[in-house]
Amino acid sequence: MTNLTYDDIFKELVKSAYDGNLKEGIQQLKEKGGSEVEEYIHYATGGGDPERVVFKVKNCVHDCGYADANGDCQVSCLMEAIERDEQGNVVINGGSCTDCGECVSVCQHECLVDKKEFIPLVEVLKDRKVPVFAIIAPAFIGQFGEDVTPGKMRAALKRLGFYGMVEVALFADILTFKEALEFDAHVNKEGDFVLTSMCCPMWVSMVKKVYTKLAPHITPSVSPMVACGRGIKKLHPDAKVVFIGPCIAKKAEAKEPDVRDAVDVVITFKELQQIFEAVGINPAEMEEDEKEHSSTGGRIYARTGGVSKAVSDTLKRIRPDKPIQIKAVQAHGVKECRQMLQDALAGKIVANFYEGMGCKGGCVGGPHVLIDPAKGTELVNNYGEEANSLTPADNKYVLALLKSLGFDEIDDLFDEEKAKIFSRSFYEKGENGAIVQ
Template sequence: MEKTKYRQLFKEILKAYYEEVFEEKIEEIMNREDIDKESLSKVISALCGVEVNYSDNFSEDLKFAIKNYQKTNKVVINTSPCTKNCVKVDDKIICENACPFDAIIVDKETLLLNISIDLCVNCGICVDSCKNKNFIDKIEFLPILEILKENKKVIAAVAPSIAGQFGENVSMGQLRAALKYIGFEDMVEVAFFADILTIKEAVEFNRHINKEKDFLLSSCCCPIWVGMIKGRFKELVKYTSPSVSPMIAAGKVIKEIDPECKVVFIGPCVAKKGEAKSDDIKDAIDHVLTFTELKDIFEVFDIEPNKFHEELSTQYSSRGGRIYGRIGGVSSAVEDAVKEMYPDKMELFTSEQASGIKECKAMLQSALKGETSAAFLEGMGCDGGCVGGPKTIISKEKGKEHIEKYGDDSKVNISVNNKIMKKFLRNIGIDNIEDFEDKRKVKIFERKL
């Protein structure tokens, strides 16, 4: 089944679920001619955000699973046996070669594909690399819809790279209004939490960099980059910042202030779905949606964000936090923070960036060999950064343009000078910038790699 057909099928299912004819629609789909019911059941389950095996009671079991959603670590689902009719390189088929973590294992006799739970980081690269569409990532909107129906407080946390994705002139205020129309309590910009992580990374830089040849790997953005460090370059973990990503920080802070609140992240990639399910940080974000999924949801509900009146918020982020969505954004923001907080360390601040799997691997190999000449290393798994994510709607070039404009429109240039952020932090016991050097006070922004 083609990727566009997956999206169309998702929209069919969502419409039926909303109109309360879900079971009838599932049975109608499953009774269509010339289908492999086992494979199609896996596709449908994934589109519903759950894992249900095919049976005579499939539609009922599916509805029960949605209403009683259970979080699992699995994001990417293998739907069909491999036909092995694609190009081979070094005796490996395309998806095997594409996986940066060697997590795809093909049984040479049965041709069945197996995804190793221990090795897979749910980056989703196999989803796009397989021409036969044997992989699909879960879409968790139907379980979200169940939460919204219960009138629970659900906050949408949107990635900086959302700028421009839903139209040249669609503002954050219009996106907030559109999301509230669906049923979200409110929308927050993850760029605001990137400001917090910028200060945290500046503190880590000061802690790790004391002389030439010292270096620090940033950890606060891309789960593919962090997965590569943890899985393939373990020796570099000790040089890696323990900071969580802005997405995780958003969920943690919101729930610290309101423990009953649910948080849904909306971003450009599959890997964030996996990050949200990581054992050590899995309580921060309840669900993840991608830009393309949100686009499909808007279409089913006849929502056109450009036709909504803006719902403005008093919370805003700095330019530094807003440009996290493109490669080099983290480095730029942290450099500005170091200059403000630790001016005597500026002579040691040099940075290097890598985007895309190939560049990231090369930079990590150089660091492992002690051949890096930079003190601050930033890596993003997608070409160009988050603006080049697989679930974006516009090109990475256009995405970068919008990110830059989004940043330039901010009233604050440097995160350290974000007065609203400082007021916000007092709610979780951080009274000033100096408190970021107190490990006890910033525990909420750290993870153990």
């Protein structure tokens, strides 16, 4: 077997797909790598259980150096879904696994992989009969080079076959309104608090599956990814939507039953870079295609504290007389998030707005980012400062988009029927008021 990595295989398959000879490309890879690469090919082309994201492709008995566990993957697993059999091989407990991808990001031996969803989309992109929109996470700025502007990225994605690119930050702006209204409604005295449901699927999983008693405090908003996907499909019913971001866990979020209508395919920054390399596209060399409409608030969602600042600034703008303004606390990284939630569960309430991000630094520290998280934070902050409006309340593009989606007033986002597009339920109550999982 040659030293073909999973990434190598994916890149070669992307090139073959765009060249129109995918079957031949698969056969050549099998001849190069033998039977051992067949599992990689299967998942690199979108195979496997359609409801799952993370798969074990070969046995692993490696001790990755931790004294308190058998390996990195076990340490990283939020839900303790990784076990060892009698021979010491890694076993994924499907009943506990949330497909967050943390184990994949730390696996040093390519025994665990996440499914690649792009290859089946290539023919649709080449055919161009169906409009396919790329929606890109706020953390994208600077990931593909500091000279790659949003306009150049849009042009590069169109070259791949996408109909257009929408910055998810624009819909983060809309959800900032919604979160501010939720806070206004539910925090009215000392001791009241909310947990933001925005952005991070790992944070949401912690609340839903581990710290369930806190679930009634989580705000009923979808993530900006879901909001953007649903918004596009409301305006373009025949469209397909592809989310591009730094996070493997978004692949799992997109498959959750109550939001799976929003996004058809998820690819990561790392995968997109590999796709560009495979087909010979250099975003830095593209011409500008500028259409930037998001505010500062939406753009800084990518880093720890960004959601809190955006919602706080917006609340001050739309509810300046509210006696209790936002007092926020943030945690980033699984360990910090767990501790913050444990403290809240124990009644140690130190804030009224809790924000959690599963990755250090926020989305800029995601497993598939391309640049150092500190640099990513700096570039995100700079991009936020370049926006023409601080909050969505001052952004004419956001207000116009809301009207096109059927929201005549900002307060319509608190209308249960109208706001279904941007809402989800994180728990159910039984007859006795208990949370039903």
